[in-house]
Amino acid sequence: MTEIPKNHPRYESLMTREQINAGVDKGMTSRQGLLAQGRGEAFDYLIGEQTIESANYAEAVAVCLLLLAENPVISVNGNAAALAPAELVTLSQLTGAKLEVNLFHRTEERIQKIIAELKENGADVVLGENAEPLLPLEHERAKVEREGIYDADVIFVPLEDGDRCQVLGDMKKLVIAVDLNPLSRTAQSAHVSIVDNLKRALPNMIDMIPEFKNMNEADLWEIVEAYDNKVVLVDAIETIKENLTAKQNEVLGIEKDDS
Numbered sequence: 001m002t003e004i005p006k007n008h009p010r011y012e013s014l015m016t017r018e019q020i021n022a023g024v025d026k027g028m029t030s031r032q033g034l035l036a037q038g039r040g041e042a043f044d045y046l047i048g049e050q051t052i053e054s055a056n057y058a059e060a061v062a063v064c065l066l067l068l069a070e071n072p073v074i075s076v077n078g079n080a081a082a083l084a085p086a087e088l089v090t091l092s093q094l095t096g097a098k099l100e101v102n103l104f105h106r107t108e109e110r111i112q113k114i115i116a117e118l119k120e121n122g123a124d125v126v127l128g129e130n131a132e133p134l135l136p137l138e139h140e141r142a143k144v145e146r147e148g149i150y151d152a153d154v155i156f157v158p159l160e161d162g163d164r165c166q167v168l169g170d171m172k173k174l175v176i177a178v179d180l181n182p183l184s185r186t187a188q189s190a191h192v193s194i195v196d197n198l199k200r201a202l203p204n205m206i207d208m209i210p211e212f213k214n215m216n217e218a219d220l221w222e223i224v225e226a227y228d229n230k231v232v233l234v235d236a237i238e239t240i241k242e243n244l245t246a247k248q249n250e251v252l253g254i255e256k257d258d259s
């Protein structure tokens with residue numbers, strides 16, 4: 001790993017790159033995963049590299065849905081496994097969601113490596129090896145396990161591919177996506193779109209679980225039913241617009257008008 005000084009202004013972002021790079025070296029993350037990371041970084045920059053209030057709200061709703069679900073599943077790809085394996089396992093343990101490895105650039109070797117990584121981080125069972133082409137898709141992401149994603153009612157999909165997100169929605173499954181790009185097909189077609197970095201979203205969601213676990217189901221449903229994903233997407237887009245305007249004003253030397 002490249003040594004990055006802690007006081008580097010882009011420390012967090014550069015460390016995340018190193019994690020993805022290490023994921024490629026370990027054989028878990030595809031080279032295409034590096035590009036997905038780059039696209040994510042660009043949007044994180046525009047969002048301000050922080051969990052915005054509307055993302056925090058979407059994360060809370062996501063926790064409620066995972067707790068309410070009959071058969072929740074967390075779909076894991078090579079980037080997610082490289083960035084937050086321990087947090088994925090903790091989220092699964094605290095919500096009762098199954099873990100399933102599902103890859104766009106699927107090879108059996110990568111599936112095995114990701115399963116091993118999740119097990120090293122404390123997972124008992126990880127699905128994905130016995131996947132069959134059950135989804136109406138032309139690519140490898142069609143392959144899912146019958147007792148996993150195929151039967152799930154709620155699916156948590158960090159860094160999802162747009163096609164599959166749409167297909168899962170068509171199958172009447174509730175999809176929670178984590179995607180820094182509020183304009184992607186994934187963010188636009190998920191039921192709950194968390195516009196945040198996976199590395200910030202997961203610890204935040206884990207912290208919220210005890211509070212929601214103490215609530216009864218009717219109250220959790222109330223929170224879920226009040227949720228409107230459009231509001232969250234619009235807020236993320238507005239945040240990007242405001243950040244761009246602030247930067248533009250900085251370049252032009254225009255003082256912020258607080259009046």
Ligand code: ATP
Pocket residue numbers: 035036037038039040041043083159160161162163178179180181184185186187196197198199
């Ligand atoms: P879609 O297929 O949904 O239209 P896309 O083609 O833009 O999306 P992909 O390349 O399929 O995107 O997947 C990468 C997505 O994951 C990007 O939208 C990127 O913003 C997002 N992403 C990358 N890294 C992270 C991260 N650490 N946290 C959250 N989102 C991320």
Ligand code: MG
Pocket residue numbers: 161162163
């Ligand atoms: Mg895509």
